[in-house]
Amino acid sequence: MNKPFIIGIAGGSGSGKTFFLKCFREHFTEAEVSLVSQDDYYIPVAHTMTKEENMFYNFDLPSTVDHEHFNDxxxxxVRGETILKKEYTFNNPDVEPRMLEIKPAPILIVEGLFILHFREIASSLDLKIFIEADDHIALQRRVKxxxxxxxxxxxxxxxxxxNHVVPAYNAYLLPYKGECDQVITNxxxxxxxxICVTEEISKxxxxxxxI
Known part of the structure:
Protein backbone atom coordinates (compact mmCIF):
# COMPACT_ATOMS: atom_id res chain seq x y z
CA MET A 1 0.00 0.00 0.00
CA ASN A 2 1.20 3.50 -0.81
CA LYS A 3 1.73 6.01 1.97
CA PRO A 4 -1.69 7.17 3.20
CA PHE A 5 -2.84 10.77 2.94
CA ILE A 6 -2.85 11.98 6.56
CA ILE A 7 -5.48 14.47 7.70
CA GLY A 8 -5.16 16.18 11.07
CA ILE A 9 -8.40 17.29 12.74
CA ALA A 10 -7.72 19.63 15.66
CA GLY A 11 -10.25 21.45 17.78
CA GLY A 12 -10.99 22.40 21.33
CA SER A 13 -13.46 20.71 23.64
CA GLY A 14 -17.02 21.25 22.43
CA SER A 15 -15.96 22.41 18.98
CA GLY A 16 -17.87 19.55 17.38
CA LYS A 17 -14.94 17.42 16.20
CA THR A 18 -16.79 14.18 16.88
CA PHE A 19 -19.82 15.15 14.80
CA PHE A 20 -17.61 16.55 12.04
CA LEU A 21 -15.70 13.27 11.89
CA LYS A 22 -18.92 11.24 11.85
CA CYS A 23 -20.20 13.24 8.87
CA PHE A 24 -16.84 13.11 7.11
CA ARG A 25 -16.47 9.34 7.41
CA GLU A 26 -19.93 8.74 5.98
CA HIS A 27 -18.59 9.87 2.59
CA PHE A 28 -16.18 6.91 2.52
CA THR A 29 -16.14 3.18 3.07
CA GLU A 30 -14.39 1.63 6.08
CA ALA A 31 -11.64 0.41 3.77
CA GLU A 32 -10.94 3.94 2.52
CA VAL A 33 -10.51 5.75 5.85
CA SER A 34 -8.99 4.90 9.22
CA LEU A 35 -9.07 7.04 12.36
CA VAL A 36 -6.69 7.27 15.29
CA SER A 37 -7.69 9.50 18.20
CA GLN A 38 -5.54 11.19 20.80
CA ASP A 39 -8.24 10.42 23.38
CA ASP A 40 -7.17 6.78 23.46
CA TYR A 41 -3.60 7.65 24.43
CA TYR A 42 -4.15 9.31 27.78
CA ILE A 43 -1.87 7.82 30.43
CA PRO A 44 -4.10 5.78 32.83
CA VAL A 45 -4.22 7.36 36.28
CA ALA A 46 -7.55 6.34 37.83
CA HIS A 47 -6.01 3.53 39.87
CA THR A 48 -3.53 5.93 41.53
CA MET A 49 -5.98 8.60 42.72
CA THR A 50 -8.93 9.09 45.02
CA LYS A 51 -12.20 10.40 43.56
CA GLU A 52 -11.39 13.89 44.88
CA GLU A 53 -7.89 13.83 43.38
CA ASN A 54 -9.34 12.71 40.06
CA MET A 55 -11.68 15.74 40.07
CA PHE A 56 -8.73 18.13 40.14
CA TYR A 57 -6.43 16.17 37.84
CA ASN A 58 -5.74 18.23 34.72
CA PHE A 59 -6.23 16.07 31.61
CA ASP A 60 -5.79 19.16 29.41
CA LEU A 61 -2.00 19.09 29.40
CA PRO A 62 0.25 17.49 26.77
CA SER A 63 2.05 15.58 29.52
CA THR A 64 -1.11 13.51 30.21
CA VAL A 65 -0.87 11.93 26.74
CA ASP A 66 1.51 9.13 25.81
CA HIS A 67 2.47 10.98 22.65
CA GLU A 68 5.32 8.60 21.83
CA HIS A 69 2.92 5.65 21.71
CA PHE A 70 0.48 7.83 19.75
CA ASN A 71 3.16 8.73 17.22
CA ASP A 72 4.42 5.15 17.00
CA VAL A 78 1.57 4.51 7.65
CA ARG A 79 3.66 1.36 7.17
CA GLY A 80 0.49 -0.62 6.51
CA GLU A 81 0.23 -2.36 9.88
CA THR A 82 -2.97 -2.94 11.84
CA ILE A 83 -2.95 -1.73 15.45
CA LEU A 84 -4.89 -2.91 18.48
CA LYS A 85 -5.60 -0.32 21.16
CA LYS A 86 -7.69 -0.42 24.30
CA GLU A 87 -10.28 2.35 24.37
CA TYR A 88 -9.74 5.00 27.06
CA THR A 89 -12.91 5.63 29.09
CA PHE A 90 -11.87 8.77 31.01
CA ASN A 91 -11.93 6.98 34.36
CA ASN A 92 -15.66 6.30 34.07
CA PRO A 93 -16.26 2.99 35.90
CA ASP A 94 -19.66 2.60 34.22
CA VAL A 95 -18.12 2.22 30.76
CA GLU A 96 -16.53 -1.07 29.71
CA PRO A 97 -13.55 -0.26 27.45
CA ARG A 98 -13.53 -1.84 24.00
CA MET A 99 -10.52 -3.23 22.18
CA LEU A 100 -10.11 -1.09 19.08
CA GLU A 101 -8.77 -2.57 15.87
CA ILE A 102 -7.50 0.15 13.53
CA LYS A 103 -6.61 -0.95 10.04
CA PRO A 104 -4.48 0.96 7.53
CA ALA A 105 -6.31 2.78 4.72
CA PRO A 106 -5.55 5.23 1.89
CA ILE A 107 -6.75 8.11 4.10
CA LEU A 108 -5.63 8.27 7.72
CA ILE A 109 -7.34 10.73 10.08
CA VAL A 110 -5.47 11.82 13.21
CA GLU A 111 -7.56 13.83 15.63
CA GLY A 112 -7.10 15.48 19.00
CA LEU A 113 -6.42 18.57 21.05
CA PHE A 114 -2.63 18.41 20.97
CA ILE A 115 -1.88 16.98 17.52
CA LEU A 116 -0.48 20.30 16.31
CA HIS A 117 1.47 20.87 19.53
CA PHE A 118 3.19 17.48 19.13
CA ARG A 119 5.47 18.71 16.37
CA GLU A 120 6.56 15.30 15.10
CA ILE A 121 2.91 14.39 14.55
CA ALA A 122 2.11 17.81 13.07
CA SER A 123 4.93 17.48 10.54
CA SER A 124 3.46 14.21 9.24
CA LEU A 125 0.08 15.76 8.37
CA ASP A 126 -0.75 16.38 4.71
CA LEU A 127 -3.89 18.39 5.50
CA LYS A 128 -4.57 20.29 8.72
CA ILE A 129 -8.15 21.17 9.64
CA PHE A 130 -8.99 23.38 12.60
CA ILE A 131 -12.52 23.10 14.07
CA GLU A 132 -13.72 25.92 16.30
CA ALA A 133 -16.93 27.12 17.98
CA ASP A 134 -17.96 30.14 20.02
CA ASP A 135 -17.18 29.74 23.73
CA HIS A 136 -20.78 29.58 24.95
CA ILE A 137 -21.70 26.94 22.38
CA ALA A 138 -18.60 24.87 23.11
CA LEU A 139 -19.38 25.03 26.84
CA GLN A 140 -22.97 23.87 26.30
CA ARG A 141 -21.71 20.87 24.34
CA ARG A 142 -19.08 20.08 26.97
CA VAL A 143 -21.59 20.17 29.83
CA LYS A 144 -24.02 17.91 27.97
CA ASN A 163 -9.18 25.99 35.10
CA HIS A 164 -8.16 23.34 32.57
CA VAL A 165 -10.00 23.49 29.23
CA VAL A 166 -9.80 27.18 28.33
CA PRO A 167 -6.14 27.69 29.41
CA ALA A 168 -5.09 24.55 27.49
CA TYR A 169 -6.90 25.69 24.36
CA ASN A 170 -5.17 29.07 24.49
CA ALA A 171 -1.74 27.59 25.18
CA TYR A 172 -1.58 24.38 23.14
CA LEU A 173 -4.02 24.72 20.24
CA LEU A 174 -4.90 28.30 19.33
CA PRO A 175 -1.26 29.27 18.53
CA TYR A 176 -1.30 26.74 15.65
CA LYS A 177 -4.54 27.90 14.05
CA GLY A 178 -2.66 30.01 11.50
CA GLU A 179 -0.74 27.04 10.11
CA CYS A 180 -3.88 25.05 9.31
CA ASP A 181 -5.05 24.59 5.74
CA GLN A 182 -8.72 24.98 6.61
CA VAL A 183 -10.55 26.58 9.54
CA ILE A 184 -14.15 25.51 10.05
CA THR A 185 -16.47 27.36 12.41
CA ASN A 186 -18.97 24.87 13.81
CA ILE A 195 -22.56 17.59 5.98
CA CYS A 196 -22.12 20.15 3.18
CA VAL A 197 -18.63 21.07 4.40
CA THR A 198 -17.50 17.48 4.74
CA GLU A 199 -18.96 16.60 1.35
CA GLU A 200 -16.92 19.34 -0.31
CA ILE A 201 -13.70 18.18 1.35
CA SER A 202 -14.38 14.53 0.57
CA LYS A 203 -14.99 15.26 -3.12
CA ILE A 211 -8.44 7.52 -8.09
Missing amino acids: DINRL RDLVERGYSREDVMYRWV NSHEADDI ELRKKIL
Whole structure:
Protein backbone atom coordinates (compact mmCIF):
# COMPACT_ATOMS: atom_id res chain seq x y z
CA MET A 1 0.00 0.00 0.00
CA ASN A 2 1.20 3.50 -0.81
CA LYS A 3 1.73 6.01 1.97
CA PRO A 4 -1.69 7.17 3.20
CA PHE A 5 -2.84 10.77 2.94
CA ILE A 6 -2.85 11.98 6.56
CA ILE A 7 -5.48 14.47 7.70
CA GLY A 8 -5.16 16.18 11.07
CA ILE A 9 -8.40 17.29 12.74
CA ALA A 10 -7.72 19.63 15.66
CA GLY A 11 -10.25 21.45 17.78
CA GLY A 12 -10.99 22.40 21.33
CA SER A 13 -13.46 20.71 23.64
CA GLY A 14 -17.02 21.25 22.43
CA SER A 15 -15.96 22.41 18.98
CA GLY A 16 -17.87 19.55 17.38
CA LYS A 17 -14.94 17.42 16.20
CA THR A 18 -16.79 14.18 16.88
CA PHE A 19 -19.82 15.15 14.80
CA PHE A 20 -17.61 16.55 12.04
CA LEU A 21 -15.70 13.27 11.89
CA LYS A 22 -18.92 11.24 11.85
CA CYS A 23 -20.20 13.24 8.87
CA PHE A 24 -16.84 13.11 7.11
CA ARG A 25 -16.47 9.34 7.41
CA GLU A 26 -19.93 8.74 5.98
CA HIS A 27 -18.59 9.87 2.59
CA PHE A 28 -16.18 6.91 2.52
CA THR A 29 -16.14 3.18 3.07
CA GLU A 30 -14.39 1.63 6.08
CA ALA A 31 -11.64 0.41 3.77
CA GLU A 32 -10.94 3.94 2.52
CA VAL A 33 -10.51 5.75 5.85
CA SER A 34 -8.99 4.90 9.22
CA LEU A 35 -9.07 7.04 12.36
CA VAL A 36 -6.69 7.27 15.29
CA SER A 37 -7.69 9.50 18.20
CA GLN A 38 -5.54 11.19 20.80
CA ASP A 39 -8.24 10.42 23.38
CA ASP A 40 -7.17 6.78 23.46
CA TYR A 41 -3.60 7.65 24.43
CA TYR A 42 -4.15 9.31 27.78
CA ILE A 43 -1.87 7.82 30.43
CA PRO A 44 -4.10 5.78 32.83
CA VAL A 45 -4.22 7.36 36.28
CA ALA A 46 -7.55 6.34 37.83
CA HIS A 47 -6.01 3.53 39.87
CA THR A 48 -3.53 5.93 41.53
CA MET A 49 -5.98 8.60 42.72
CA THR A 50 -8.93 9.09 45.02
CA LYS A 51 -12.20 10.40 43.56
CA GLU A 52 -11.39 13.89 44.88
CA GLU A 53 -7.89 13.83 43.38
CA ASN A 54 -9.34 12.71 40.06
CA MET A 55 -11.68 15.74 40.07
CA PHE A 56 -8.73 18.13 40.14
CA TYR A 57 -6.43 16.17 37.84
CA ASN A 58 -5.74 18.23 34.72
CA PHE A 59 -6.23 16.07 31.61
CA ASP A 60 -5.79 19.16 29.41
CA LEU A 61 -2.00 19.09 29.40
CA PRO A 62 0.25 17.49 26.77
CA SER A 63 2.05 15.58 29.52
CA THR A 64 -1.11 13.51 30.21
CA VAL A 65 -0.87 11.93 26.74
CA ASP A 66 1.51 9.13 25.81
CA HIS A 67 2.47 10.98 22.65
CA GLU A 68 5.32 8.60 21.83
CA HIS A 69 2.92 5.65 21.71
CA PHE A 70 0.48 7.83 19.75
CA ASN A 71 3.16 8.73 17.22
CA ASP A 72 4.42 5.15 17.00
CA ASP A 73 0.93 3.87 16.17
CA ILE A 74 0.51 6.54 13.50
CA ASN A 75 3.79 5.39 11.95
CA ARG A 76 2.69 1.76 12.09
CA LEU A 77 -0.50 2.62 10.20
CA VAL A 78 1.57 4.51 7.65
CA ARG A 79 3.66 1.36 7.17
CA GLY A 80 0.49 -0.62 6.51
CA GLU A 81 0.23 -2.36 9.88
CA THR A 82 -2.97 -2.94 11.84
CA ILE A 83 -2.95 -1.73 15.45
CA LEU A 84 -4.89 -2.91 18.48
CA LYS A 85 -5.60 -0.32 21.16
CA LYS A 86 -7.69 -0.42 24.30
CA GLU A 87 -10.28 2.35 24.37
CA TYR A 88 -9.74 5.00 27.06
CA THR A 89 -12.91 5.63 29.09
CA PHE A 90 -11.87 8.77 31.01
CA ASN A 91 -11.93 6.98 34.36
CA ASN A 92 -15.66 6.30 34.07
CA PRO A 93 -16.26 2.99 35.90
CA ASP A 94 -19.66 2.60 34.22
CA VAL A 95 -18.12 2.22 30.76
CA GLU A 96 -16.53 -1.07 29.71
CA PRO A 97 -13.55 -0.26 27.45
CA ARG A 98 -13.53 -1.84 24.00
CA MET A 99 -10.52 -3.23 22.18
CA LEU A 100 -10.11 -1.09 19.08
CA GLU A 101 -8.77 -2.57 15.87
CA ILE A 102 -7.50 0.15 13.53
CA LYS A 103 -6.61 -0.95 10.04
CA PRO A 104 -4.48 0.96 7.53
CA ALA A 105 -6.31 2.78 4.72
CA PRO A 106 -5.55 5.23 1.89
CA ILE A 107 -6.75 8.11 4.10
CA LEU A 108 -5.63 8.27 7.72
CA ILE A 109 -7.34 10.73 10.08
CA VAL A 110 -5.47 11.82 13.21
CA GLU A 111 -7.56 13.83 15.63
CA GLY A 112 -7.10 15.48 19.00
CA LEU A 113 -6.42 18.57 21.05
CA PHE A 114 -2.63 18.41 20.97
CA ILE A 115 -1.88 16.98 17.52
CA LEU A 116 -0.48 20.30 16.31
CA HIS A 117 1.47 20.87 19.53
CA PHE A 118 3.19 17.48 19.13
CA ARG A 119 5.47 18.71 16.37
CA GLU A 120 6.56 15.30 15.10
CA ILE A 121 2.91 14.39 14.55
CA ALA A 122 2.11 17.81 13.07
CA SER A 123 4.93 17.48 10.54
CA SER A 124 3.46 14.21 9.24
CA LEU A 125 0.08 15.76 8.37
CA ASP A 126 -0.75 16.38 4.71
CA LEU A 127 -3.89 18.39 5.50
CA LYS A 128 -4.57 20.29 8.72
CA ILE A 129 -8.15 21.17 9.64
CA PHE A 130 -8.99 23.38 12.60
CA ILE A 131 -12.52 23.10 14.07
CA GLU A 132 -13.72 25.92 16.30
CA ALA A 133 -16.93 27.12 17.98
CA ASP A 134 -17.96 30.14 20.02
CA ASP A 135 -17.18 29.74 23.73
CA HIS A 136 -20.78 29.58 24.95
CA ILE A 137 -21.70 26.94 22.38
CA ALA A 138 -18.60 24.87 23.11
CA LEU A 139 -19.38 25.03 26.84
CA GLN A 140 -22.97 23.87 26.30
CA ARG A 141 -21.71 20.87 24.34
CA ARG A 142 -19.08 20.08 26.97
CA VAL A 143 -21.59 20.17 29.83
CA LYS A 144 -24.02 17.91 27.97
CA ARG A 145 -21.31 15.39 27.07
CA ASP A 146 -19.59 15.21 30.47
CA LEU A 147 -22.78 14.90 32.48
CA VAL A 148 -24.15 12.08 30.33
CA GLU A 149 -21.11 10.21 28.97
CA ARG A 150 -18.44 10.67 31.62
CA GLY A 151 -20.45 10.83 34.81
CA TYR A 152 -19.08 14.17 36.02
CA SER A 153 -21.06 16.55 38.22
CA ARG A 154 -21.93 20.03 36.92
CA GLU A 155 -19.55 21.55 39.50
CA ASP A 156 -16.76 19.32 38.25
CA VAL A 157 -17.47 20.22 34.61
CA MET A 158 -17.39 23.97 35.30
CA TYR A 159 -14.21 23.72 37.38
CA ARG A 160 -12.45 21.87 34.57
CA TRP A 161 -13.72 24.30 31.93
CA VAL A 162 -12.41 27.40 33.70
CA ASN A 163 -9.18 25.99 35.10
CA HIS A 164 -8.16 23.34 32.57
CA VAL A 165 -10.00 23.49 29.23
CA VAL A 166 -9.80 27.18 28.33
CA PRO A 167 -6.14 27.69 29.41
CA ALA A 168 -5.09 24.55 27.49
CA TYR A 169 -6.90 25.69 24.36
CA ASN A 170 -5.17 29.07 24.49
CA ALA A 171 -1.74 27.59 25.18
CA TYR A 172 -1.58 24.38 23.14
CA LEU A 173 -4.02 24.72 20.24
CA LEU A 174 -4.90 28.30 19.33
CA PRO A 175 -1.26 29.27 18.53
CA TYR A 176 -1.30 26.74 15.65
CA LYS A 177 -4.54 27.90 14.05
CA GLY A 178 -2.66 30.01 11.50
CA GLU A 179 -0.74 27.04 10.11
CA CYS A 180 -3.88 25.05 9.31
CA ASP A 181 -5.05 24.59 5.74
CA GLN A 182 -8.72 24.98 6.61
CA VAL A 183 -10.55 26.58 9.54
CA ILE A 184 -14.15 25.51 10.05
CA THR A 185 -16.47 27.36 12.41
CA ASN A 186 -18.97 24.87 13.81
CA ASN A 187 -21.57 26.89 15.70
CA SER A 188 -24.56 25.41 13.93
CA HIS A 189 -26.87 22.81 15.39
CA GLU A 190 -27.98 21.96 11.86
CA ALA A 191 -26.47 18.71 10.60
CA ASP A 192 -26.84 19.83 6.98
CA ASP A 193 -24.28 22.61 7.46
CA ILE A 194 -21.50 20.24 8.49
CA ILE A 195 -22.56 17.59 5.98
CA CYS A 196 -22.12 20.15 3.18
CA VAL A 197 -18.63 21.07 4.40
CA THR A 198 -17.50 17.48 4.74
CA GLU A 199 -18.96 16.60 1.35
CA GLU A 200 -16.92 19.34 -0.31
CA ILE A 201 -13.70 18.18 1.35
CA SER A 202 -14.38 14.53 0.57
CA LYS A 203 -14.99 15.26 -3.12
CA GLU A 204 -11.59 16.92 -3.39
CA LEU A 205 -9.90 14.04 -1.61
CA ARG A 206 -11.60 11.47 -3.79
CA LYS A 207 -10.26 13.26 -6.90
CA LYS A 208 -6.72 13.50 -5.54
CA ILE A 209 -6.29 10.36 -3.46
CA LEU A 210 -8.86 7.72 -4.33
CA ILE A 211 -8.44 7.52 -8.09
